[in-house]
Amino acid sequence: MQDPTKPVYPLRVAAELSRTSVYALRQYVDLGLVIPYRTPTNRYLYSQTDVQRILCIRKHLDEFGLNLAGMSTLFAQVPCWLIKPCSEADASQCDAYTSLNKPCWQVTTKGPACQQENCRTCPVYRLPEQCQDLKGLFRTFFPHNQETEP
Numbered sequence: 284m285q286d287p288t289k290p291v292y293p294l295r296v297a298a299e300l301s302r303t304s305v306y307a308l309r310q311y312v313d314l315g316l317v318i319p320y321r322t323p324t325n326r327y328l329y330s331q332t333d334v335q336r337i338l339c340i341r342k343h344l345d346e347f348g349l350n351l352a353g354m355s356t357l358f359a360q361v362p363c364w365l366i367k368p369c370s371e372a373d374a375s376q377c378d379a380y381t382s383l384n385k386p387c388w389q390v391t392t393k394g395p396a397c398q399q400e401n402c403r404t405c406p407v408y409r410l411p412e413q414c415q416d417l418k419g420l421f422r423t424f425f426p427h428n429q430e431t432e433p
């Protein structure tokens with residue numbers, strides 16, 4: 284079976300598979316909602332997991348009434364420093380720690396822990412592939428301690 288993260292689809296095919304127009308998909312890329320794989324010859328390719336991500340974005344736009352700015356703001360609410368995770372010293376040097384409308388992979392100044400990272404493969408960027416609600420994701424990452432005293 285083919286690796287679902289392998290970038291194989293050109294833009295037109297990724298758009299077709301995700302029932303998205305080529306124009307809309309270009310917009311998602313321009314806004315940083317989707318980061319395509321860039322080949323050494325500067326071609327952009329998409330994987331099956333990218334298609335899942337695009338479908339998740341479409342679901343939020345079509346069913347929940349978000350617009351593209353809202354989508355970006357939603358991604359910006361993810362506490363990337365807890366998921367990556369980053370030290371307090373790293374977070375204090377990173378715009379993602381305080382940004383309310385830019386996802387961490389879009390901020391201008393990243394902390395030392397992220398400066399050389401490939402965001403495409405980071406668990407923070409990849410969360411929407413599962414297309415769960417944010418609370419559901421947090422329940423996964425930070426399970427409730429059943430034994431906590433009231």
Ligand code: SF4
Pocket residue numbers: 363364367387388389393396397400401402405406407408
């Ligand atoms: S590597 Fe990129 S996606 Fe991951 S936490 Fe850092 S900035 Fe965000």
